[in-house]
Amino acid sequence: MITELLYYIFIFPLEQVLDWAFFTLFKASKNYGVSIILLSLVVNLFLLKIFLYTDKKAQQEADLKEKLDKRIKSWKSVYKRAKLYAFTQALYRQHKYHPIYALRSLGGLALQIPFFFAMYEIINKAEYLQSVRFLWIDDLSKPDSIMLFGLSIHILPLLMTAFTLINVFYSSKELGARVQGSLIALLFLVLLYSMP
Template sequence: MDTILKPIVDLLQFILQFYYDNAFPNYGIGIILLTITVRVVLLPLTITQTKSMIEMQKVQPKLKALQEKYKKDKERLQKEMLAFYQEHKINPLAGCFPLLLQMPVFFALFLVLQNFEPLKEASFLWISSLGKPDPYYILVVLMMATTFLTSYMTITDPKQAQIAYIMPIVLGFISIQLQAGILLYWVVTNLWSIGQQYVMARFYPTPTPQKGS
């Protein structure tokens, strides 16, 4: 995996070092700028994914009606759903494809923050070493809070609300021993996602589902 991701790791590491050398001689600020850079580059994929999800939400009632109508005939159901997707010009995998393209970048970014030697001696605000866990757990708390907000903003089904409360707690325990640099990236990513979801909701509001026939 490391070999496959090496070109991306090298590029991200170069960008991080570039920000340190030419913008702000602080790796904490460099991580923030690198995170924003990555999210800006991936923004077109995010928009594509959002549009695809909206289209799927519009037709969910009709899809459920089809599934109910042909629930005892799986072969007929597959044919009807394929025809339905073609009629509405929907690719059910379109929402997954942008996410799959983003995953190598996020894995590579994790490897950079985990293994980049200068981070072990780099300080940022109250943190003496970005290569070690946050001694005061402030970033852990910020990560939990921003993860909750990110999850809560995406909930469309009230039954899923419990996930928004449980997930941050679980991630909090898992992340206690993570390097502060990784947690800083995580917090900035969550803050970006919160702002992004707010803006997306303005430009691409949640549609009123079409009634099933």
């Protein structure tokens, strides 16, 4: 019941907008594969400003955290437990910081998830994609496959993961952000590997 309610509040309206955009792009391109790529580009351009904002806020938080950590580290040799905790909390209040703010860097990912589910629902329900060929893909309604060394390999999830990892290592300088981004990319690879 709750999942249905959440679906109709968050995913369904987005699904309707993306479905309309998909068919508008199809009318212009006359190719389902090209329409999927164009829709992906449109969604990414739409989300770009939000991603840039969340990245900027995350960097500001990381810079502030680094500055505060230096001060806290200098206190550790002087103060113990309760007193150190009290000084740390006072320092956080003074700078309007809370450790939970580190999760703001996940804002971009959190925004992608409803778009991902909406696109999955569109493609999963799309009977018109059955038996439609695009590049090496024989059927857009099924996972792409290429036979390599006797194994059926799905190229698109591997490409998506490669591009995500390149983006993570290009845009993130901190080891923690790189590890987190890499783990998320690998999680999506596992989840999406057998999907159309």
